[in-house]
Amino acid sequence: MTSKLSLAQQARIQAVFITHSHADHIRDLPHLIHNRFSQSAPPLILFAARHVMDILCKNVFNGLVWPDFSTITAPQTGKPVVEYRALMPGRKITFNGVGITPVLVDHQIPAAGAIIEMNGQAITFTGDTGPTSEIWKRTNKTSNIVAVVTEASFPNDQQALADETAHLSPETLGHELKKIIVDAPVYASHRKTPFERDIESQIRNLRDRRARVLLEKNYTL
Numbered sequence: 485m486t487s488k489l490s491l492a493q494q495a496r497i498q499a500v501f502i503t504h505s506h507a508d509h510i511r512d513l514p515h516l517i518h519n520r521f522s523q524s525a526p527p528l529i530l531f532a533a534r535h536v537m538d539i540l541c542k543n544v545f546n547g548l549v550w551p552d553f554s555t556i557t558a559p560q561t562g563k564p565v566v567e568y569r570a571l572m573p574g575r576k577i578t579f580n581g582v583g584i585t586p587v588l589v590d591h592q593i594p595a596a597g598a599i600i601e602m603n604g605q606a607i608t609f610t611g612d613t614g615p616t617s618e619i620w621k622r623t624n625k626t627s628n629i630v631a632v633v634t635e636a637s638f639p640n641d642q643q644a645l646a647d648e649t650a651h652l653s654p655e656t657l658g659h660e661l662k663k664i665i666v667d668a669p670v671y672a673s674h675r676k677t678p679f680e681r682d683i684e685s686q687i688r689n690l691r692d693r694r695a696r697v698l699l700e701k702n703y704t705l
């Protein structure tokens with residue numbers, strides 16, 4: 485993110501939602517916060533499920549790995565650089581007209597996806613997860629889901645590794661698809677290099693017209 489967006493674009497970000505604390509999901513956050521500090525940007529609102537926020541505060545923004553910018557006032561604005569908003573799983577909040585419902589998923593560590601609602605449409609974003617259920621139940625109850633973004637990290641021949649690390653393969657994604665009754669495209673993200681091609685063809689072989697690959701051209705989140 486910080487290598488793709490200009491400083492001015494980074495300063496315009498109002499809020500971020502963090503699914504979990506693995507490094508591939510937070511790697512740009514310290515730089516984003518620091519870059520905004522040196523601009524006169526308003527506080528960055530950092531949303532995360534409270535379980536996830538605890539981990540971030542204890543292990544990253546602890547003054548050892550990175551400063552706790554929620555206690556540092558930006559000289560130009562007189563306000564803290566970051567505001568933490570720990571969210572209760574399952575409880576919807578509204579931020580600037582966008583509904584955010586964090587929902588716990590099943591990953592190696594505490595992790596939450598979210599159902600995002602805006603202008604009468606909704607998307608489900610699981611973040612990293614292995615086989616899970618709560619977020620699908622809520623997805624099935626949410627009106628006008630226009631897209632689901634989940635993951636398929638490893639190819640089928642690495643199912644043991646996918647299970648051990650609480651990720652999905654195309655095969656287990658196929659099982660998850662059976663739990664989703666909404667008729668919306670289901671995008672698989674988070675394909676680990678160098679398995680992208682294998683994963684893509686295995687998803688095609690699921691023969692579920694909803695299933696497709698999320699093409700992350702420049703970077704993987």
Ligand SMILES: [Zn+2]
Pocket residue numbers: 504506591612
């Ligand atoms: Zn992860």
Ligand SMILES: [Zn+2]
Pocket residue numbers: 506508509612674705
């Ligand atoms: Zn990840």
